[in-house]
Amino acid sequence: MKSVDQHPRSVLEKAPFWVVKIYPGDIGTKGGLVINEFGQVMRVNDTPLEGLYACGNSTASVMGSTYPSAGGTVGPAMVFAYIAMTHLATTRSRAGSTSITA
Numbered sequence: 883m884k885s886v887d888q889h890p891r892s893v894l895e896k897a898p899f900w901v902v903k904i905y906p907g908d909i910g911t912k913g914g915l916v917i918n919e920f921g922q923v924m925r926v927n928d929t930p931l932e933g934l935y936a937c938g939n940s941t942a943s944v945m946g947s948t949y950p951s952a953g954g955t956v957g958p959a960m961v962f963a964y965i966a967m968t969h970l971a972t973t974r975s976r977a978g979s980t981s982i983t984a
């Protein structure tokens with residue numbers, strides 16, 4: 883096996899140079915859209931955006947920055963998809979509309 887010193891190295895000499903900060907995270911996203919208990923996307927003023935639902939990696943994890951175990955992302959994604967569709971179907975049949983109002 884070669885040591886690090888035996889490998890040829892490339893020197894970056896020509897600008898422009900671009901830098902990207904990389905932060906490690908466990909499997910799922912650690913940010914994203916904030917949803918309520920019905921899967922509705924929330925506005926910054928903490929009110930639901932009627933007619934817009936989200937789940938899975940597009941949303942902030944219900945477990946914050948942790949990943950407790952296998953299934954910790956797919957599980958909530960499937961459950962919140964079910965909850966969201968159930969809520970949509972219920973409110974749609976009540977209101978007769980699914981239009982998004984910002």
Ligand SMILES: Cc1cc2nc3c(=O)[nH]c(=O)nc-3n(C[C@H](O)[C@H](O)[C@H](O)COP(=O)(O)OP(=O)(O)OC[C@H]3O[C@@H](n4cnc5c(N)ncnc54)[C@H](O)[C@@H]3O)c2cc1C
Nearest residue numbers: 909910911937938939940941951952953954955956957959
């Ligand atoms: C290596 C690895 C291992 C994992 N193991 C586990 C595990 O054991 N258990 C567990 O619970 N979770 C696990 N996960 C996490 C799990 O796979 C994800 O949380 C889950 O797949 C997220 O599902 P999603 O539908 O929200 O997003 P995704 O599966 O990312 O689906 C999003 C879809 O949208 C598509 N898309 C993106 N942009 C656009 C666009 N502009 N227009 C149209 N389509 C678009 C993408 O192509 C993709 O098909 C693992 C993830 C990785 C990477």
